Amino acid sequence: MVYPDDLLVDDEQVVVHRHPHWKMLVVPVVVLLLVVGVASFLAALVSAQTWAPWAWLGLAVAGLALVGRFTAYPVVRWRTTHFVVTDRRVLVREGVLTRHGMDIPLKRISGVQFRQGLLERMLGTGTLVVESESDDSLEFDDVPGVRHVHAVLYDELGR
Incomplete structure (x- = not known):
């Protein structure tokens, strides 16, 4: 996915655009599966009761x-977090309702x-450390x- 051109200055080109690694989505998916499984089990458990429709409504x-808070929100947050290297700068944008940028x-x-x-190497992810002159x-x-982002950024610094 290309970073939106209206957020770049004239003649600025995107070199690398990344969202955080997909490993951030493992817990939200597990929560989704657990909520659906437990809710289905409880719905089947109360199905013979006269008050079952009210229980189903409560379960729903x-x-x-739970799915909104622990699955949908993290997925949207992951999708709206951007790490971008251009030929002029490094940009980070994150946030759902309020945006933060650097x-x-x-x-x-x-x-x-x-x-x-070790786990990060197996998953192909890691921590990038950028040292600035003033900070x-x-x-x-x-x-x-x-490693690829590091190499590309290092190459851009050499130009």
Whole structure:
């Protein structure tokens, strides 16, 4: 997916655009499966009761609330989080209802590193560490293809 052109300055080109790694979605999917399974079991359990329609309504409301909070919201948050490297800067945009953004011009970056644990290496993700001239180092967690992003960013710094 291409980063929206209206958020870039004239003649700026996107080099890398990433969302956080899909591992962030494992817990929301597990929650979805658990809520559906438990709600289905409880619905079947009360089906012979005279008050079953009210119980089903309660289960549906509780299930939708849990799925909305613990599945839908994290998925939307994942989808609206962007890590972008252009030929001029590094951008991070995140948030659902309120947006937060950070831009670092490439000319202010003094160093780039990445860290990967064993599980992160197996999943192809990691932490990208960007050192700026004026600030402490900034860490971006769960960057998919972190070694490739590191190499591309390092290449852009050399230009």
